[in-house]
Amino acid sequence: MCSEQTHDxxxxxxxxxxxxxxxxxxxxxxxxxxxxxxSGMSALHFSSxxxxxxxxxxxxxxxxxxxxxxPEFIDRHPDHPYAKCGIDTTRTAFAFFQExxxxxxxxxxxxxxNNHFHVTAFGTLKPTFFSQQSVxxxxxxxxxxxxxxxxxxxxxxxxxxxxQLAAANLRKNKLxxxxxxxxxxxxxxxxxxxxxxxxxxxxxxxxxxxxxxQENLAIFAQRINATGHQAxxxxxxxxxxxxxxxxAILELSDQTGMTVYEVPSLPPSILGMRLDNALKARFAxxxxxxIAGESVTSGRIQGNRVAYIHTRNxxxxxxxxFYVLASGSFFSRGLASGFESIKEPVFDLEVLxxxxxxxxxxxxxxxxxxxxxxxxxxxxxxxxxxxxKNGEPVTNLFCTGAVLADYNPVAEASxxxxxxTTGYYAANNIDALVKSLIF
Amino acid sequence: xxxxxxxxxxCCIKCTVCTVYCPVARVTASYPGPxxxxxxxxxxxxxxxxxxxxxxxxxxxxxxxxxxxxxxxRITDFIYQAKSARLRRKNRLRDFLLTRTDLMGKLATxxxxxxxxxxxxxxxxxLLSAFVGIAGRASFPKFDRGTFSKTLQRQANHQxxxxxxxxxxxxxxxxYYDHALGNDVVFALNxxxxxxxxxxxxxxxVPLIAAGDxxxxxxxxxxxxxxxxKAAGEGGRKIIFSSSxxxxxxxxDYPGILDIDNxxxxxxxxxxxxxxxxxxxxxxxxxxxxxxxxxxxHSPCHLERTGGxxxxxxxxxxxxxxxxxxxxxxxxxxxxxxxxxxEYRQIAADIGQVLFEQINTAAPDIVITDCExxxxxxxxxxxxxxxHPVSVLAMAIRAAT
Numbered sequence: 001m002c003s004e005q006t007h008d009x010x011x012x013x014x015x016x017x018x019x020x021x022x023x024x025x026x027x028x029x030x031x032x033x034x035x036x037x038x039s040g041m042s043a044l045h046f047s048s049x050x051x052x053x054x055x056x057x058x059x060x061x062x063x064x065x066x067x068x069x070x071p072e073f074i075d076r077h078p079d080h081p082y083a084k085c086g087i088d089t090t091r092t093a094f095a096f097f098q099e100x101x102x103x104x105x106x107x108x109x110x111x112x113x114n115n116h117f118h119v120t121a122f123g124t125l126k127p128t129f130f131s132q133q134s135v136x137x138x139x140x141x142x143x144x145x146x147x148x149x150x151x152x153x154x155x156x157x158x159x160x161x162x163x164q165l166a167a168a169n170l171r172k173n174k175l176x177x178x179x180x181x182x183x184x185x186x187x188x189x190x191x192x193x194x195x196x197x198x199x200x201x202x203x204x205x206x207x208x209x210x211x212x213x214q215e216n217l218a219i220f221a222q223r224i225n226a227t228g229h230q231a232x233x234x235x236x237x238x239x240x241x242x243x244x245x246x247x248a249i250l251e252l253s254d255q256t257g258m259t260v261y262e263v264p265s266l267p268p269s270i271l272g273m274r275l276d277n278a279l280k281a282r283f284a285x286x287x288x289x290x291i292a293g294e295s296v297t298s299g300r301i302q303g304n305r306v307a308y309i310h311t312r313n314x315x316x317x318x319x320x321x322f323y324v325l326a327s328g329s330f331f332s333r334g335l336a337s338g339f340e341s342i343k344e345p346v347f348d349l350e351v352l353x354x355x356x357x358x359x360x361x362x363x364x365x366x367x368x369x370x371x372x373x374x375x376x377x378x379x380x381x382x383x384x385x386x387x388x389k390n391g392e393p394v395t396n397l398f399c400t401g402a403v404l405a406d407y408n409p410v411a412e413a414s415x416x417x418x419x420x421t422t423g424y425y426a427a428n429n430i431d432a433l434v435k436s437l438i439f
Numbered sequence: 440x441x442x443x444x445x446x447x448x449x450c451c452i453k454c455t456v457c458t459v460y461c462p463v464a465r466v467t468a469s470y471p472g473p474x475x476x477x478x479x480x481x482x483x484x485x486x487x488x489x490x491x492x493x494x495x496x497x498x499x500x501x502x503x504x505x506x507x508x509x510x511x512x513r514i515t516d517f518i519y520q521a522k523s524a525r526l527r528r529k530n531r532l533r534d535f536l537l538t539r540t541d542l543m544g545k546l547a548t549x550x551x552x553x554x555x556x557x558x559x560x561x562x563x564x565x566l567l568s569a570f571v572g573i574a575g576r577a578s579f580p581k582f583d584r585g586t587f588s589k590t591l592q593r594q595a596n597h598q599x600x601x602x603x604x605x606x607x608x609x610x611x612x613x614x615y616y617d618h619a620l621g622n623d624v625v626f627a628l629n630x631x632x633x634x635x636x637x638x639x640x641x642x643x644x645v646p647l648i649a650a651g652d653x654x655x656x657x658x659x660x661x662x663x664x665x666x667x668x669k670a671a672g673e674g675g676r677k678i679i680f681s682s683s684x685x686x687x688x689x690x691x692d693y694p695g696i697l698d699i700d701n702x703x704x705x706x707x708x709x710x711x712x713x714x715x716x717x718x719x720x721x722x723x724x725x726x727x728x729x730x731x732x733x734x735x736x737h738s739p740c741h742l743e744r745t746g747g748x749x750x751x752x753x754x755x756x757x758x759x760x761x762x763x764x765x766x767x768x769x770x771x772x773x774x775x776x777x778x779x780x781x782e783y784r785q786i787a788a789d790i791g792q793v794l795f796e797q798i799n800t801a802a803p804d805i806v807i808t809d810c811e812x813x814x815x816x817x818x819x820x821x822x823x824x825x826x827h828p829v830s831v832l833a834m835a836i837r838a839a840t
Contacts, residue, residue, distance in 0.1 A: 008720075008753055035749060040509035041456045205459045206468075267454045284765055292768070293506035294746025313745035316717045332509065 009035045009289075011430055012309065012320040014296045014346065015334065017042030019401025019419035020326035021279040022093070025100055026427030028286035032434060035320075036288065037311065039295035042276065043332055043402070048126070048264045049238065049271020050118050050135060051108065051420065053094070054082075055127035055413025060368050062127050063413075065113045067091065079406040081418045084382045085425040090417070093424035098130065104278035105246060109136045116141070119235070121161055121265050123169030127413055132271055134240065134249045134262040140233070143259045147178030148232030151258070153224070155188050157202045160266040161237035184227045186236075189216040204270050207239040211248050221255035231258055238262035238271045245274060299323070299347045301388060305396045306347070321437075322396050322430045325349075325378070325386070326423060329402035329409075335377060342376050344403065347394070350387040352379045352405035370411035377405035384426050398426035448478035448517065450510040457504035457514055462770035463497050466789040470497035473504035476521075477514035484521055491525035498522070499774035499783070499790075500649050501740035502687075516695050523653040533572045534650040537776045540642045544586070544615030551582040574784035578819045580616040580811070587614045587621040591637040598625075601634030605677040605714070606670050608663075610685040611642050612811040620811075623833035624681045624711060630725045630836050631718050635679070638670035643685040646776045648696060660693050667704055678707050679714050681829060683742040683809040684775060686710045691745065710742070711829055712809065716750040719757060728838030729760025730831065735803040737794060737817065738768050739810035751809055751828050758835045764801045769794045773816035788820065795820045807831055 011027050013020045016038025027034040054066040054073065063069055070090065074083040082090055098108045108130040110116075116136045117125040150170075152163040163183040170176045188210055210216055224234065234252075240262055241248040253260045264271050280290060299309040300317075308317035325346065327334030336345045344351055353376060360373040378386045378399045385393045400422035402409060409415030451474070458464050458472030470476075476495055483490045495518055504514040528534060536543065547554035557563050558579045568574065587609050591598070598604060605628065613621040625635045640663055644656035667678055667689075680686035690708045693699045701708075736755060738748035748768075755763055771791045772778055778787030798806055798821050806817055806825045814825040 008716075008749075037746065037749075040511070041460070041507045042509075045456050045459075045509075046454065203455050203458060205455070209465065268456055268459045273459065281767065284767060287765075289749060289752050289765065290768075291746045291749045293744050294749075311746060313747070314713060314750070316713065318749070 007319050007321050009033045009320040010434055011035075011322045011324060012037065012318060013324040013326055014309070015042070015324075015326035015328055015332070015401070015403075016280075016290060016292065017326060017328055017332065017401065017419070018044055018275070018279070018416060019423040020324065021283055021423075022097060022100075022420050023324050023326060023400055023423035023427045024283050024288050025279065025286060026096065026424050027430060028283065028288045030427065030431040032431060034288045035291060035318075036283070037291045037294050037296055039333070040292070043328060044272040044276040045269055046267045047269055047272035047275075047416070048118060048120070048128070049132060049269055049275060050126075050128040050264075051097070051130035051416035052127070052413040053090075053115070053129035053417040055115060056411060063115055066115060066129060067113055077406070081404050081407055081422050082414075084380070084384060085421045089425050089428070090421045093421040094130070094417070096424055097420045100282050101275065101278050104281055106274055106278040107133055109133055109138075111136065111141065117175075119166070119170070119261075119263050121166060121237070121263055123166035123173075125173065125175070129417065132262070132274065134238070134245070134260055135264075135271070139259055140261060143232050146232070149180040149182075149230075150233045150235060151182055151184050151229045151231045152235045152263075153184040153186050153227075153229075154237060155202075155207055155239070156185050157188070158204075158207060158237060158239075159202065160204060161263065166235075166263065180231075182229060182231070184229050186220070186223050186227065189219040189223070203268065204237065204239040204265055205242065205268055207237075208242040208270050211239065211241045212244045214244070214247070217248060217251045218255065221252055224252070224256050233261050234258040235261040235263050237265040238269070239265070240270075242270055242273060242277070296327075296346050301347060301394055304388075304392050304394055306394060309346070321434065322398070324423075324426050324430075325397060325399045325403055326401045326419075327403050329377070330373075332402065334403040337373070342373070344378050344386075347386070347397070348389065349394070349399075350379045350389055350391075351376065370408050374408045374410060375406060378403050379405050383429050384422060398429060400426045447512045448481050451478035451512045452510055453479075454509065456507050456509060457512075460503050460507045462501060462503060462772065462790040463499055463786060467497070467786055470494055473498070473514045473518070477504065477517040478512055481517040481521065484525065488525050491521050493526065495522045495526055497783075497786075499770075499772075499777040499787075500645075501770045501774050502744045503740055503770060506740075506744050513695060519648055519651070519653075519696050523651040526651060528651055530572050532570075533780070534652060536573065537779060538642075538646040538650050538652060538655070540611040540615070540646060544582070544611055547582045548585055548615050551584045555581045568781055572781045573779055574781045578815060580612070580815060582615055583618045587618045588637045588640075590618060591621070591625065591635065594625075595636065598629075598634035598636055601629065602632055604634040604636050605679045606638045606667065607635040608640055608643075608667070608678055608680045608685060608689070609637060610640075610680065610682040612682055617811065620681060620827050620830060623827070623830045624679075626833050627715065627725075627829050627836065628679070631715070631722065633718075636670070638678075639666045643688040645684045645688045645692075648688070648692060649774075649776050653697065657697055657699065660689075660697055660699050663689065664693070664699065664701055664704070671704055671707055675707055677709050677714060678704060679709055679711050681711045681827065682811060683710060683739045683747065684812075687741040687744060710747050710750065710809070712751040712754045713747060715829075715832070716753045719754070724757055725836050726839040727759055727832075727835035728840075730758060730835050730838060731760040732804045732831075733762040733764065734805050734807045734826075734831065735764045735766050735798055735801040735823075737766050737771065737798070737806060737808040737813060739808055739813045740770050740774070742809050743768055754832060755807065755828055758832060761831065761835070764803060766794065766797050766801065769797070771813045771816040773812045775812050778812075778816060787816070791816055791820055798823060805831075
């Protein structure tokens, strides 16, 4: 649909994480041409693989029903990204995201209208909204309601998960009071391949690839059964396949007679990478162009529009009618922190909060009030257009996801939800503008 | 005193994302993966060099680890510097045959008929496999008659008549094996009003890097940079490449792995589709006719490394009658000379399976890719003809008349 010959795309998205991909998929499905430029792999590789909407209010009050509480939450936080997008957009964006992944055979389950908890590798509980079927499902829910016996098992040699640690913390939790929790270790199929000098590092991905092979599933199930443990729920570190996880989880449940549960482990996160793979596959199937291994180094703003962007490796400028900045937070280098200030490095946009008189960090690392820098990010108007240092908005640039100011993804447990909702909202705004320019 | 040249391992946060996307670690448990071989072990090797182990040799230099690294660690640079400085090279005869592309090419293109017959003959392949360690079932490209650089030099007067000229670094593949691709590149440039001059050049050195012979790469690099600088002159003429690996080597590996400064011509070095894409934007499209083809596009690892696929896709999208399927980016396995080595042939074939299956599912008329060895590998493992994007463009331009 890109009608002006001088532009390469209708929309160039800077950042290939959950927000950029959601935005790109929405743009492509509306008929726009779209390229995503990504500098290395995204924070999905470090994520739990569950999608939070709104998990906590101030003081770590757990939110039961996020959509119920959103109207009041938005009233109290009028600059929050959810307030800018609106509750209806949030709802539609979540439905769109769930449907997008379902098309790739990745099914997200909810406890609608409630949040549910997922278990961390430390054995703590985190409220979230969407989870994969091995983290939340009706089967898991009903098993849990009957005070189940739980085995937390590790795969022998896997260094990134410690069942005893998880079990010790869960036993302290009153929600698990009636549960009998034990630990086990299971030998992996292929652990001792004949004739192969194995120096495999036993990371989650190595195990996932072994589990992906159908012929290994029966052996794996046998070895689980051979431990002699029998319980209602079998919790394993999240490495039950990267491509064929649906099959692995189904067959292991069938053959062990236990409900299989996956606990997100240390990076690389298999649960997160399943989301990443599914989103990228969907984007490509819709004709989107995903460029990895490239960084956008600067952008040229003329008047109140981005004219072009410059990348590290290409000695030419790329241009589009619209741009989306979905470059993430500090870790993804969407925000750069210095001793004096926080900057947005591509366009040098206006960033909040300004540093004057602001304490950026709390003295206590795990403070319930979190840290001020967590709320830092690009300031935008209601349409998600950012502002230049001279106070003028940039009208063909939209900011989405973790680069945004005025929300705290950790303290609120809202990171995934804000990423999806703002990405989807920006795509709708761009689509409306493109269509209004044509007709 | 420890000499710290590349301390980007300090940026490694041990996330293991590189190992997830490493095609070699995906198919064999014998390779511990780029995180271990690169930043992890380098910390040890700078103080204790003997810790360099043979597992380093499994790296195929596809650089996908660097493409996916969220922290900008130059993983492959560590691996190749360590491999060159600290591993004993085992198979010098094979290295010689696979890496002295200029010498082999110059000899073979004089007697191309004979050379091709010998390379296809069963007994030669058995000998190569048994004594040299070159995979017996590998499919070698066929030598052309004479060199492309001579052909282009003969047209020098004509090429100078264009209002603008570029330097064409055709590389060994076009020079000795595929003059047709070189002709397509020159034809496409000429159609856009651009003449092409072949400056004196030696092999960029990518097979030498793979063999760990950095000394010889350094000689080639010094020669190439001096000649390119001389030929580019004051006007800052563009230097165009049709091989995605040559451009990566000259532009990024010369400074990265060899520590040779190429800043004087850095911004003139350009892959052909990047040049064409920009031209199209500035001066409009050439007149083209419909090609009426369904094509699956495979982006080579070395083009992915610097995000260059965006230009190839942009050029291809403007070719009339080309229905384009973008394949999910995966390594084809061959990685230059890697798949020609006997001990890695199976690994190379296993790596490529994911790509071959995608191609078979797409069932296109042709496969398009920018890299000559990807082309060889895909042709060896699927039934589809493989074309360079510029050859498809040339086809469309010819279809207009």
